[in-house]
Amino acid sequence: MERLVGFVEARPELDVVAVGRSLAVSRARFGHRAVVVGETREQLLGALRAVRPGGAVAAGSVAFLFSGQGSQRVGMGRELYAAEPVFAAAFDEVVGALDVHLDRSLVEVIEGEPELLGRTVFTQPALFAVEVALFRLLIHYGVVPDYLVGHSVGELAAAHVSGVLSLGDAARLVCARARLMEGVARGGAMVALNAGEARVAGWLEGRSGVDVAGFNSPVSTVISGDEVAVLEVLELARGEGVQAARLKVSHAFHSAHLDAMLAELTEVARGLTYSAPRIPVVSNVTGEVVEEFTAEYWAVQARSAVRFADGIATLAGRGVTAFVELGPDATLAGLAGECLAGVEGVVVVPVLRRGRPEKRCLLTALGAVHVHGVDVDWAGLLPGSGLVDLPTYAF
Structure with a gap:
């Protein structure tokens, strides 16, 4: 040197x-x-x-992690679009497939106001577009994953790039899911708790109107449901000295509030064609590798708790040592880091970070996995x- x-x-x-x-x-x-x-x-x-x-x-496998709702930001992907032709071409292709099902241009939404991008009907397709384009960019630069896992809508991006759904079918499912979720009754709430599954289960025992929306790490659980019930648990947790925060969301996702939309989501999903995954996908529902995707799976996936922590444990058990987040920020990288705390010989890196130059973030991520x-x-x-x-x- x-x-x-x-x-x-x-x-x-x-x-x-x-x-x-x-x-x-x-x-x-x-x-x-x-x-x-x-x-x-x-x-x-x-x-x-x-x-x-x-x-x-380190010798090991690579997993790509596809971000979920909440990680979006205005202008996400803009700098990579200008600097990376492969990303730009992929993004244009995916947006073209999504715009067929939307009432305005997705590009205008991503470049527009935070309130508009924050509407679920646009948030989920926008994340899907950025994540698929990031996947194609990393493949172009030789980084090929052995496994895929997504968080909520991120699992649809994982299913598409694994070959389960064509771009046209995936776009139809993503947009239907987003539209139906936005259409459910408002009035719910979601809260993030700095507590593990067992402790949260104790707070929820015998309590109606609240469900677990996500087991994100051994020290991070999200609950969702009726506003009064969810906020009661928030105060209970704070009373025991546990950090808890209400999430800025429009609906109570992954709770009983979504039950009314599940039949229509299943009907849309039944009109699609499914293939065997070319790259193994780890399920949000079970935390294990999915052997076969069905139309019925997507309603269960939308309603069930996201078992992200279990998915990371499965990947670590299968020899994955490099975890790369594909999304506009480092949300899943932080959660995966909590899941892998104390595990030696692993690297967890996001491809993009909020507030940082996108091309530099990309190069930093590629450098980190190369060193690994x-x-x-x-x-x-x-x-x-x-x-x-x-x-x-x-x-």
């Missing part, structure tokens, strides 16, 4: 992209790796100087053909 720093410092005329390309494509990939990200020569040199010896790459042992097509990321005659290894 010292030789490389000295070499670049002594040659200010060097093209840093050519240096990066030479390091990525003309050198052997050893068991100890480092990737630095920067926008200027000075940033890259500073990052190189800061590199310290680390552990060897995942193959990345750096030649595609560092365009051009020029190489630099770099210093040789000390050995």
Whole structure:
């Protein structure tokens, strides 16, 4: 590393992209790796100087995590759309399939006001579009998942990219689900509790009007249902010193409030064609790999608690060591990190983060998984053909 720093410092005329390309494509990939990200020569040199010896790459599988509702943000994907042609082409194709079922352009919604994007009828299709485009972008750069898991609507993105549903069928199901969920009666509430499944079960015992909406991690559970009942549990939890917060949602998702829409959702789902997954998908309903998707599954999935924590445990048990979140923020990365606390040899990374430059986030994520042992097509990321005659290894 010292030789490389000295070499670049002594040659200010060097093209840093050519240096990066030479390091990525003309050198052997050893068991100890480092990737630095920067926008200027000075940033890259500073990052190189800061590199310290680390552990060897881990052998394991890769899982993609598809975000659910709540992670959306205005302008999500805009910077990648401008910088990455593969992302842009995929996004346009998916939006074209979704717009058939919507009363306004999804692009206008994503670029519009937060209130409009926050409407479920648009939120879920918008997340689906961004996540499918991110999937195709990562595949383009050589990062291929061994498993997929989504959170609520994220599972529909997982099902599509795994080959279960064609784009047209997936778009129809996503938009129907979003429309039907928005159409249910308002008046419910959802609360996030910093408590595990067993403790929350004790608070809910004998209490009507409230369901568990999600088991997100060993220390994160979401409840949903009638406003009065849900807020009673919130106060009960706070009374025991547990952090609890009401979520900013329009409906009580994954609760009995959705029962009235399930028959119509099933009817829509019965008009679709299902294929066997080409990439294994872990179910929100069971936390295990789905052997076969059916039309009836999607109503159960919409109504049941999201067993995300169980899904992460299943993936860890199957040898997954790299968990990559595909979505507009780091919501699932944080939850997966809680699920994997104390587990050595794993990396959890989001492809995008709210409030941070999207291209830099992408490169940082690819660097993190590469250091962890995942193959990345750096030649595609560092365009051009020029190489630099770099210093040789000390050995």
